[in-house]
Amino acid sequence: DKYVYDFSEGNKDLKDLLGGKGANLAEMTNLGLPVPPGFTITTEACKAYLATGREPDGLAGQIEAHLESLERGMGRRLGDPQDPLLVSVRSGAKFSMPGMMETVLNVGLNDRSVVGLSKQAGGNDRFAWDSYRRLIQMFGKTVCEVPGEEFEHALEDAKRAKGTKNDLDLDADDLRGLVDAYKKIFAKHTGREFPQEPREQLDLAIRAVFESWNAERAILYRRQERIPADLGTAVNVVAMVFGNLGPDSGTGVAFTRDPGSGAQGIYGDYLANAQGEDVVAGIRNTVPLQELEQLDKKSYDELLGIMARLEEHYKDLCDIEFTIERGKLWMLQTRVGKRTAAAAFVIAGQLVDEGLIDLDEALHRVNGAQLAQLMFPRFQLDHDFQPVAKGIGASPGAASGKVVFTSARAVELAAEGESVILVRRETNPDDLNGMIAAKGILTSRGGKTSHAAVVARGMGKTCVSGADELEVDVPGKKFTVGGQTVGEGDVVSIDGTTGKVYLGEVPVMPSEVVQYFEGSLDPEHIDNALVRAVHRIMTHADGKRRLAVRTNADTGADAARARRFGAEGIGLCRTEHMFLGDRRELVERLILARTDDEREASLAALLPLQREDFIEIFREMDGLPVTVRLIDPPLHEFLPPLEQLAVNVAVAQERGEDVAKEEALLAAVRRMHEENPMLGLRGVRLGLVIPGLFAMQVRAIAEAAVAVAGSGGSACPEIMVPLVGAVQELETVRAEAEKIIAEVVGDSGVEVLIGTMIEVPRAALTAGQIAEAAQFFSFGTNDLTQMGWGFSRDDVEGAFFWRYLELGIFGISPFESIDRDGVGRLVRIAAEEGRAARPGLKLGVCGEHGGDPDSVHFFHEVGLDYVSCSPFRVPVARLEAGRAVV
Numbered sequence: 001d002k003y004v005y006d007f008s009e010g011n012k013d014l015k016d017l018l019g020g021k022g023a024n025l026a027e028m029t030n031l032g033l034p035v036p037p038g039f040t041i042t043t044e045a046c047k048a049y050l051a052t053g054r055e056p057d058g059l060a061g062q063i064e065a066h067l068e069s070l071e072r073g074m075g076r077r078l079g080d081p082q083d084p085l086l087v088s089v090r091s092g093a094k095f096s097m098p099g100m101m102e103t104v105l106n107v108g109l110n111d112r113s114v115v116g117l118s119k120q121a122g123g124n125d126r127f128a129w130d131s132y133r134r135l136i137q138m139f140g141k142t143v144c145e146v147p148g149e150e151f152e153h154a155l156e157d158a159k160r161a162k163g164t165k166n167d168l169d170l171d172a173d174d175l176r177g178l179v180d181a182y183k184k185i186f187a188k189h190t191g192r193e194f195p196q197e198p199r200e201q202l203d204l205a206i207r208a209v210f211e212s213w214n215a216e217r218a219i220l221y222r223r224q225e226r227i228p229a230d231l232g233t234a235v236n237v238v239a240m241v242f243g244n245l246g247p248d249s250g251t252g253v254a255f256t257r258d259p260g261s262g263a264q265g266i267y268g269d270y271l272a273n274a275q276g277e278d279v280v281a282g283i284r285n286t287v288p289l290q291e292l293e294q295l296d297k298k299s300y301d302e303l304l305g306i307m308a309r310l311e312e313h314y315k316d317l318c319d320i321e322f323t324i325e326r327g328k329l330w331m332l333q334t335r336v337g338k339r340t341a342a343a344a345f346v347i348a349g350q351l352v353d354e355g356l357i358d359l360d361e362a363l364h365r366v367n368g369a370q371l372a373q374l375m376f377p378r379f380q381l382d383h384d385f386q387p388v389a390k391g392i393g394a395s396p397g398a399a400s401g402k403v404v405f406t407s408a409r410a411v412e413l414a415a416e417g418e419s420v421i422l423v424r425r426e427t428n429p430d431d432l433n434g435m436i437a438a439k440g441i442l443t444s445r446g447g448k449t450s451h452a453a454v455v456a457r458g459m460g461k462t463c464v465s466g467a468d469e470l471e472v473d474v475p476g477k478k479f480t481v482g483g484q485t486v487g488e489g490d491v492v493s494i495d496g497t498t499g500k501v502y503l504g505e506v507p508v509m510p511s512e513v514v515q516y517f518e519g520s521l522d523p524e525h526i527d528n529a530l531v532r533a534v535h536r537i538m539t540h541a542d543g544k545r546r547l548a549v550r551t552n553a554d555t556g557a558d559a560a561r562a563r564r565f566g567a568e569g570i571g572l573c574r575t576e577h578m579f580l581g582d583r584r585e586l587v588e589r590l591i592l593a594r595t596d597d598e599r600e601a602s603l604a605a606l607l608p609l610q611r612e613d614f615i616e617i618f619r620e621m622d623g624l625p626v627t628v629r630l631i632d633p634p635l636h637e638f639l640p641p642l643e644q645l646a647v648n649v650a651v652a653q654e655r656g657e658d659v660a661k662e663e664a665l666l667a668a669v670r671r672m673h674e675e676n677p678m679l680g681l682r683g684v685r686l687g688l689v690i691p692g693l694f695a696m697q698v699r700a701i702a703e704a705a706v707a708v709a710g711s712g713g714s715a716c717p718e719i720m721v722p723l724v725g726a727v728q729e730l731e732t733v734r735a736e737a738e739k740i741i742a743e744v745v746g747d748s749g750v751e752v753l754i755g756t757m758i759e760v761p762r763a764a765l766t767a768g769q770i771a772e773a774a775q776f777f778s779f780g781t782n783d784l785t786q787m788g789w790g791f792s793r794d795d796v797e798g799a800f801f802w803r804y805l806e807l808g809i810f811g812i813s814p815f816e817s818i819d820r821d822g823v824g825r826l827v828r829i830a831a832e833e834g835r836a837a838r839p840g841l842k843l844g845v846c847g848e849h850g851g852d853p854d855s856v857h858f859f860h861e862v863g864l865d866y867v868s869c870s871p872f873r874v875p876v877a878r879l880e881a882g883r884a885v886v
């Protein structure tokens, strides 16, 4: 097996085998760019090592052969006492895992070759000894697990002895002394001397990189980023070049465009007389890359030329690490660079203009998650608001409110109509009520998968987690940050996209992209690169997609907004809100009715109200299909809670008041009480149990459609029956509904379809039978997930999902993104068997998943006709439906 590739043997498409870094070093080498020579040990070798605990057969020999050819090419031998070749040993997995795995520089230095290195460097002893002490430090820490602080303390001691705080003030003798100190530390912790044999150094460093794949922090990082655990890392062995050889040397990073905005230009930082790790450690301040032009015009021009070449070659924004060794430029790394959501759209648009990519490719380069980010409201930061802290943008949005430190206080203040921000060190399941009540959540601990982050995302609530500059004192009801104290009731603003925290109330405004979707920014007539790019890419997505996109809306206002956002109809109009507010009393009367007359009277009172609701919605969606779902939740949701009612009645009785009415209500609530209401008397079951309820709704829908048609409009209602598990349920409802529809519609020309939700597993599994009675299916993936997994959708996120995510049992909540293997399989079966029974059966989805990017691709693959999602998700679904095609 071939385990080692020279840079000249690889290319950028071999990331699986060579890792990202190795594949791109190979690509640059083959482009003829100045890459220090080297070779890559494959991820296969790493996997074999991790599986067996030893290097695979043949690896040592292949390393030997490649090392020899490297030595020949460089005209130096590894660790040669006179004129040593030194190498770096760097990890490089398929997906970038910044800082998670190991790197060892200066391999090949020992007590003798340090002298040769000094000679090579023109008698620069200081440089040689500094390089040697760096090797012992890095090697000790990463290869032999010597505690890093020990080395740092020794360095501090050396500086203290010298009376300085700056590393650069240590001279060659000081550093030689430091090398001795480091060697002692090494021996003390490892029970052996620092290895002097260069090849042994190399082998141990390679092994350490293999093993770092399974370092705890790397495992954690992979879980969070959903990187598979079995990929392994490649190892790059590269001839060392030095940026710390004097003022004509240095190191830097650069982007070929601004990764923040996408604007063209030169973006980067440079640090003279330094190595890469100094830049990361932030010991000295970097200068803008433009200043390199004054320092070293030749290298600067060459770098710009290379950057242009890389962009042209990769046809994308690249980021770059480089080093200049005594006026000679070396490329140490490149890759297609990370960027913000806005930059992703702008750059994709620019690249199309430049003729580097076509619009299909542009569609690949952006995604729905980025578009969703661009649609969150944002802070208007044109005044002088400076952030006081920066944490992790855990759940996007912009929220301002009064600070509270306990869940109870959050609930109290929210009940008084205040906006509150719940501030905690971290949250736990006890904080759930407070989190629901709060506008936003701010924690000083925890990352993207902390309880706070997961729960907030699940609720769609703004959250900044891990703002560790905050000193949170919950008992003292205050936090301090940057010397300021913020107490309960003080106002803060948090940005869940950037993770920034501001004191005071920062005004909020809709994003430009939302203004564009709303129709208030005309992309043809404004000078806004982002809006123009979004417009262009969305237009292309619309032209490509096969899936239609509808919206979930149950008011005229929502319907109108969704239509502006591109919705092509309503996929789910939930009728339950139409039973709330002033109408609650009518519903109460319906539930308490003891005779047919009483019940019919309350239904008759509800009918015109429902009809008006539907007329409004049909008008807004004129000419487009509107799926109206008959009432779904259990009726007792429209009654007061049992405990509260019981207390009220008891108190009133005590006072001797007349409580006959309340007692009747209480009795009804008791009678209807269910242990598991979500599995109880709801949906179609309710329709079959309460005579006249569904009939009233069907009549209201049909009458509304006829009324709209009569006034010159066009209504296309689709009546949907919820929670069907057996065809017999649907047949019963349908028989009654068809009679009413025929009677109401007459010869008005209005057509009303009758279909069903598929949201009970049994319905999915008997879809062939159900399709005989249904003119369409709409998958209710919320309930299908709930019942498929047996997870209570209202409880799990706070109760235990955070733990499941932490353990990697799933990478994302199955309520957020469709579980393809399980719940998705039910969808697939139902789609296939439904269509087999009734060719052309219309299929849609109206669960939350309809607006989730990954899920949209799944629904495309399964062959649904449309997805339906909340108005703000409509553009996301349009984009992803387009991306699913190209």
Ligand code: PEP
Pocket (backbone or CB within 6 Å): 572, 574, 632, 759, 779, 780, 781, 782, 783, 784, 846, 847, 848
């Ligand atoms: C569903 O279950 O997916 C659905 C859309 O219905 P609801 O969320 O109202 O139960």
Ligand code: MG
Pocket (backbone or CB within 6 Å): 722, 759, 780, 782, 783
């Ligand atoms: Mg449902």
